[in-house]
Ligand SMILES: Cc1cc2nc3c(=O)[nH]c(=O)nc-3n(C[C@H](O)[C@H](O)[C@H](O)COP(=O)(O)OP(=O)(O)OC[C@H]3O[C@@H](n4cnc5c(N)ncnc54)[C@H](O)[C@@H]3O)c2cc1C
């Protein structure tokens with residue numbers, strides 16, 4: 001019997017490890033490196049109604065133990081994502097969590113309704129937290145009432161459970177978490193990136209063409225852990241935690257704070273095999289903790 | 304096939320001011336073609352975090368070795384320069400699509416134009432072109448003489464001309480100054496270097512077939528993160544290309560300059 005499987009709304013996970021949205025494309029590239037069926041799930045790149053071109057380059061900048069990105073939700077649009085990318089992923093035994101983005105309620109709703117009907121999409125991840133686009137995304141994620149209404153609207157049309165991805169760029173993440181729970185969210189994914197800026201040493205101007213970018217990587221882990229810890233206490237829906245995960249111990253930390261599963265983002269750029277490596281390391285971690293099944297550690301910080 | 308491999312340092316030599324030649328040994332050498340690159344993890348801590356893209360400069364498949372030539376400038380490449388013989392370096396590669404050696408027919412002449420740290424990938428390209436019976440002319444641009452490298456290697460393969468910004472070696476000026484002086488006769492060109500150089504080259508020889516290698520800041524290096532996209536010209540069927548996985552080499556006229 002598996003010691004690391006996890007059951008969540010819509011998701012029957014072989015293990016709690018999944019690549020985070022935007023850090024794994026639609027899986028094709030990493031499929032050259034290892035068998036995607038090994039993963040607990042895959043969070044695909046944000047999908048919008050129309051093709052998005054994204055921001056000018058440079059779109060990334062390295063920072064201390066982290067990076068900034070301002071990709072700008074570049075994606076080929078729902079038509080191509082469903083027709084080509086999700087079809088490709090059907091070749092693997094892995095549930096897909098579709099990251100849905102938009103500029104107004106109507107296009108969130110349309111993308112959610114359509115993409116939730118794809119056979120391998122087992123859950124939606126409502127992206128109300130992208131800091132890198134001028135309109136759409138983050139303004140839905142910073143006001144509790146707006147977040148709740150969008151969640152309700154998407155819940156009403158989705159054929160699969162809806163997880164809402166929270167932004168850390170708010171005064172009280174707990175208020176947003178409670179609001180989306182009231183709006184009917186089946187789960188929460190957190191955190192998206194923290195808005196930041198890096199300056200060029202010579203010119204004194206921002207390195208990233210967009211000016212600001214979203215900070216990710218090991219540098220953000222303490223912030224993410226704190227937020228998961230707080231939200232776990234405040235809501236009764238499951239949390240998929242992320243932010244700076246690079247190893248099995250980080251996974252244990254997130255689950256201890258209250259996450260039921262864990263996503264890995266930036267670390268996929270540094271060690272392209274990080275997800276399968278972590279999965280293989282988990283049983284030994286459980287042995288060291290004297291735990292039989294990984295679900296026993298969820299929320300242990302609070303006990 | 305792309306591999307992530309712990310490669311062994313065979314040698315690390317400083318060959319010009321701040322310019323290092325690093326020779327590594329490992330299996331992934333077997334799949335390398337000129338113009339491809341590797342994504343190098345320079346430290347096993349989070350500092351610096353991201354891999355560094357570096358071109359493949361020389362390939363020796365019999366010995367399972369390849370060399371890269373890089374400028375130790377920022378913190379990542381400076382870290383890389385501290386590696387010594389016998390140490391291990393984590394390398395992902397080979398990545399991207401290199402220069403099409405087959406585009407040049409035996410008996411033809413190819414013009415190879417390099418600028419600064421864009422020069423290294425032209426070394427393996429020139430070797431392979433010459434092995435195919437293609438004549439090569441090299442026009443290499445550098446900031447100044449002290450950062451020039453591989454003079455002997457290029458000279459052994461074909462006529463080699465230099466341009467330096469301060470005039471300390473070869474013609475004073477840019478590679479285009481050499482074109483004016485020498486008026487090279489050739490059938491097609493290959494180039495790697497800074498954007499202004501690539502732009503000038505496209506404008507200089509609008510009627511010639513040519514292949515250009517681009518640089519862009521990278522995250523994943525394999526096509527997944529959309530960090531390295533470039534806009535394309537109207538002639539191309541796609542709106543954008545990714546330097547890491549669609550490139551870094553593109554036929555001229557694809558990337559909007
Ligand atoms: C396909 C490709 C091939 C390359 N081949 C070579 C080569 O053969 N020799 C060589 O010396 N250099 C090469 N470069 C440039 C090399 O990647 C950068 O000089 C290097 O990444 C700078 O790292 P750093 O630690 O010195 O600088 P830092 O300032 O510490 O770098 C910070 C961040 O910016 C990125 N960055 C900075 N400059 C560049 C640049 N010019 N291109 C892409 N990313 C950059 C770094 O990768 C890192 O993520 C190549 C770049 C690309 C894209």
Ligand SMILES: Cc1cc2nc3c(=O)[nH]c(=O)nc-3n(C[C@H](O)[C@H](O)[C@H](O)COP(=O)(O)O)c2cc1C
Pocket residue numbers: 020021022023045046069071073099127130165191192193215216217218220242243244245263264265266267522528
């Ligand atoms: C290059 C890049 C692109 C991203 N794109 C998206 C995206 O399209 N949608 C989204 O919800 N989050 C996106 N994110 C955020 C990640 O999914 C994740 O929430 C964040 O990076 C924190 O995790 P990490 O520290 O493990 O990277 C992106 C992150 C990076 C680094």
Ligand code: FES
Pocket residue numbers: 520521522523524525526527528529530531532545546547548
């Ligand atoms: S570096 Fe990630 S797509 Fe090119």
